Amino acid sequence: MPADSLRRVTADIVGCRACPRLVAWREEVARTKRASFATEDYWGRPVPGFGDARAHLLVVGLAPAAHGGNRTGRVFTGDRSGDWLFAALHRAGYANQPTSVRADDGLTLLGAYIAAAVRCAPPANRPSIAERDECLPYLSRELELLRSVRVIMCLGHFAHDAVCRVLGVRPKPRFAHGSEATLADGRILLGCFHPSQQNTFTGRLTEAMMDRVLARARRLGEARP
Secondary structure, three states, X not given: OOOOOHHHHHHHHHOOOOOHHHHHXXXXXXXXXXXXXXXXXXXXXXXXXXXXXXXXXXXXXXXXXXXOHHHHOOOOOOOHHHHHXXXXXXXXXXXXXXXXXXXXXXXXXXXXXXXXXXXXXXXXXXXXXXXXXHHHHHHHHHHHHOOOOOEXXXXXXXXXXXXXXXXXXXXXXXXXXXXXEEOOOOXXXXXXXXXXXXXXXXXXXXXXXXXXXXHHHHHHHHOOO
């Protein structure tokens, strides 16, 4: 069997049809489209991880947005949550530009890699636990291959639970914005509220709050073991 690689993981993710409900939904959205994107060709497939293979920071989100990653084919690209996240990554020095609108827009991540707990856009943005568990082996493989990762930043409770399950963390540390836990292997788990409109429009998550978590991630990631 060929040695695993991020390219191989990407190919396996993109070709996955394991969850019938998610397959049906992502493809229906890609056919019907949103009116504002009616002239665009939607990706309509699972969305792989993206970023620097030598990253010290791994950012894990929930799942692609129906008209974001499911449309553009790149995680957190083309939606409001992504606008917020990439602007923050740019301020922290992890991205070469503050916006991410399409897969070929020139965005490069520097020292960071972004993935999701679930790779298909779910109805109502709510994947089931069974769907999450079906998808988690991809995250596990990425973690094995991203050997320089020292910090895992979980965007929301769902991502935090997914990472803890993949890594077999017991007891599971408490999730909160700014929470920090050192794992048995020395990697650091950081909590951050998800940059959803529900959080950013209400002020539950501010730019300063996310900037502080990313600044902490950089300090931890660049510290000597």
